Amino acid sequence: MKRRESAVRYFRLFVCCVFLLFITRLNAQEQRVYIHQAKQIDSFMDTLRNKMPMERLYLHLDKFNYLASDTIWFKAYLFEDAYLMPSTKSGIIYMELVNTENQVMKRMKFPVRYGLCWGNISLGESDLPSGTYLLRGYTNWMLNFGQDAVFSTSIYIADLNSKTIVSRESARIGSKSIKPVTRITDKVAALEVVSLPGKLQLEVAVLPLDDTLPATDHYLVALSRDVVCYAVPIDLKGGKIVKFIDKQLFPTGMTRFVVLNRSLQVVKERMVYIDQQDQLKISFSTAHAVHKAMDSITLQIQVADKNNVPLQGSFSLAVTDDGQTGIDKRSHGLVTYILRVSDSLLYSRNPVHDWKELLNKELKYKAEPEFIISGRANSAFKGLSEAKVSLFLQKPLMFMDTIAGPDGRFVFKNIPMSDTAVYKIQARNKKGKNFFVNLEVDEWVAPVFELMPKLEQMDSLLKDANFVQKVQKALSFKQKFGKATGHMLDEVNIEAKKIVKGSYNLNGPGGADQTLTERDMLKEGKKSLYSLLMERVPGLGTGSYLFPPSRQRKFGLKIKGQLVKIIIDGIDVDQSYEYWQSMSSDDDTLEGMQERFLHLKTNLEHFTAEDVKGIEVMYNSLYNIKYNNKFLSQAETRFSRGGGLTGVGGVSGIDYAYIEVTTRSGKGPFMKPTPGTYLYKPLPFSLPLKFQSSGYGATVHWEPNIVTNEKGEALVSFRAGTQPATYSIVMEGSDMNGQLGSVTKPAFITITR
Template structure:
């Protein structure tokens, strides 16, 4: 039997072949499809989804180095560079889930570049780079960009490898449920304690009877067939394990949805089958990709089974969600499939030779083309690293795998680049198994069926925001209908005014300023009288739900070579800069008398050994907690760890030999570390450190040294007080720094200093011209190894692309 079916895709019409007993028809007045389609259109129109992707120069770093990154911000179903948000947040998070560094970057038409400068005292461990916009906070935190990296510190002991071989085994029936009496595909996934897939094989039992076997791929995933029977229980065991895992319970009545996505055919084969006792007569089929409804239809299930083919050309590249619904629009079964038209941007990198000399100039010619071979204007970033220190995995995440795959699925995707690497022959089969075992995280049918889109809690940020309260200091009351005026002269003159609400609150939005900038705020009542402004100086970072594994294993041979060179690299960075003609001086002794700046701190215990003023210094005021004020800034004070797990030692006989921490004080009152961490840095006027003979005033209490923090007397809670026309220094957008790359002259004999850069070159802002071409050049290091390069980017039309290249350095 053959019928013709109209497919919803921007008014296009295609023919679909119907197999076995199937009757499709449209009935706009009685089916829920039009409501669902309208709902999806509302979502992609009123709540366009933004995505952030960061290209990092490499995956491994040592404490004290700099992480260089490029930000790609896209919006909408076609991943076009976003013109919505201008503010992008980038955070560094430790293995305890604490945000230890945060910066705001200004997005110019969907692009930004920046850096995270790592403290030299960071302990070795797994860290997370997270990025998002304020608009993205309206969705699940899972939408944010997450990238796990390793940071090594040569002074830290390295933990041993994980010894626990516990494996979690999960099963995922195709479509969502097992139905008694119907043969179904069952996906499975085996995960170890480190969150990575484990290769397993095993058996499935019906009671005591073996009914199926299974074997995973390299990522611990696989699929097998099973027809459950009424009243039977199904379990599974893994080879060489005594653990018994129970499979999901089969339903007595319902439907199954099965989709065959063969890379050799142009269509998806969709099968819908109902159980013999099912009362369902009519169901609806809906297929969508990133909110774009590509196909919808009504099916007659009176004969219990139906087949249909949907042309893949109806879908854009990416994950398609195929859903079966009842007449009320309730989802009955769901299946994800990946459509790969291989229509992404193609990037090529060319050099005039494959072998270069140390410190020789290298030029790379870059060309970007679309699927048809036409030149493409694109924005790109380039990283070149020493292959003997840093590995660029062939299967690492790229902008292509992130936008089309990782950002659409729940949970960690191991080696996402594997599914886009043409050299992996089984990638299409393994990708379909991934679709069976990973959860869908986009907006749902239920949301699409709602009558209206929920008003977003978080708005699109076109600039920075200053918030606060206007108060009458004498009456200690908020001022309603007052005005707060803002003035800034850098980077350009700008002034704005906000009116306070009934609680005296105000917001001045869409401000553009960079680094630590002085601004002027003035508050007035409705009758023109000068009033006091309390500005909020704290930022509430979104809660972290991403699972970051804290276990850190022994370094590999490549990691060990990286660590061996770490100290040398840091010394080189500090010792000289060819561009500025700066040289390191050795054996220089400077004798001088210290002149202390006037301090507002008053302490019962005197001046102490070291004094540090915090208030009025933006670089200090914008740190996350009081302990960070000392980290790397006071000689003889050693801090490891973060938050409540931080360890503080002051050099001296007692503190080093007995590993005892110093006494902590706030306003001359002894406190515990956890109490100290509750105080915002913005409330601290300064601190003092007592060590050596200066601790005698504390008696035995001060035997391990003393650190005292002193709060500002002009502040309340987390607000900064401003009176009259007050100049206030605020932290603005991060200023992008230039990656240091030496420029060697023809005669390098006069430049004996070693050059062992791990990242030879980093270029975050490459723009191809109308012919799709661009060129960059740089100088090699002293490495005599294989050099690896990586280019990533996106076209103006939202087509991502990436490529890798390599060459060799020999004398």
């Protein structure tokens, strides 16, 4: 950190010296103008970094191709941009697994401490068909900088039932094509930056294209990670300008050379990568190069800086079977991604035209240094000053309370971490009453990302015979050895009847064709009961029917041709519907047909999944006969006046199906929300599991938390698999003080029988 701060002070001193040399040739008035401009450019980036400090996120994965029953093991490194120190801005990372149609198949949340986080994502066998997926990682704060600030990488998942490797032509995930960097005009100047290997200086050339411009109206500025490293005024009247700039002024990474006008508008911009060869040196060794199956193997790890000085740091390591997976040649690695790729993606696709506009940019997404619950208690649309707000959590058992501010705002901090958190929040006024008290809780809203174009590199990989052979070998190992290690149980479908506590089910506990319990409700958040039923009840849809005594058809819910009745806490929702209302001749209009359907839908949309303890569906005669006897009216079971069947209900025709809903309040369809109460179900934290080798899988060992000692040393031990193979090792990490390292050793260990 001190080295980086010293470098910044040197950059500023250098900038000031260059400006002083230049302005001595100007008159007093011109000197005052350029001193002001020098300070403006230098201080602008400081102000911008303070307001909008950028974060860099990288995910180290154990491999890049998985089976549908596998687990993705990862470690996250989160840095602040300027000096690559641990980010203090965010304490939460979100990760998403996205299919080729841009649908989020999994979304998870992980805690971050000191810029580090590790965990796992389990892949269900039935949830994910074979194909390419995008794994995305971000913090809420990163969303302020656009989609290109978010980390993403593509992976391949093979379904256990698949016999071929799928390369979908419709795949459109991956990296967007780099757009040309457009500026306010291409007629002012041309900019060229040349960096030759072995040369100690950069050659930067500016060619004026407009001879009507003022002589001293522009600046050449160079930035690395948004720190001004070089800045001089340039005279566009004097013809082509060539500057030779020492590379030692810039840290390793992408340097942006920018031509600015007096208003700090970007005229031209070019980027160049500078490598100071200062990455961490990571090495490891074993006692033997060749081991036998099931042997215990110990890796001796050594980490040092470019001067061979031992360093302490945090690292992650993956050992993989070369026969089932390979080294991902598409992967950039920690060093390349953080220092090169992330800047290239962000700045080439999102060019800035006016630096001053950045200071006025609205920051929509707040930083999340920790998990908090916040909101507002109000009454009659006004903040409820000094309201007492309480927070309850059952697992782990917790109670907290606080007093709202003058505007009714409240915040709960230092909340215990839970992977199944459902919080009950209650608010009372100064007198301890909840009359006319309303609670508003700040809910996190998942971002919506654009659908990305097809990733050509992944498509070419899926057509590679060597890669296909590796995936097929992994599948065959899973089918051969997985059953012997317990996966045979997957074929046995033994399941106890689900029971909804407090249900009014006429058939008794478990007497239903389908049951959704409180555990199922917890997964659905604030989804409306109507949407929940339409998504989770197979065969549920809409259709027309004859409803007595009308001779016209109406519109409602049906399951397998059976008309659906909704029962909430033992009360028929239809009891508030006017069966015997007079029917006009225009009853077959759209409004008339949908009359009862809208009645049901309105009642169902009054509830959310949070209000419901369970749902039971009955459509077979074994379960619906008792409901028919209790809830069908005489009109619903008799013949029509013409002697024909009505087409619905009981003895006269098609049977009814019933959906019994049990609410938390137990007050039926007339339930009103309890004043001053809010049930809050955030996305739960996912806590890491410890890696355990199967003995035959593609990932032989995963170690996410390697910490080297003061001598730069660490030991990692693991057991070899059961089959002959060669193992590759990838190790990455940082001293969390600005220095990064990454090393890949293909076929480093050989396993024999």
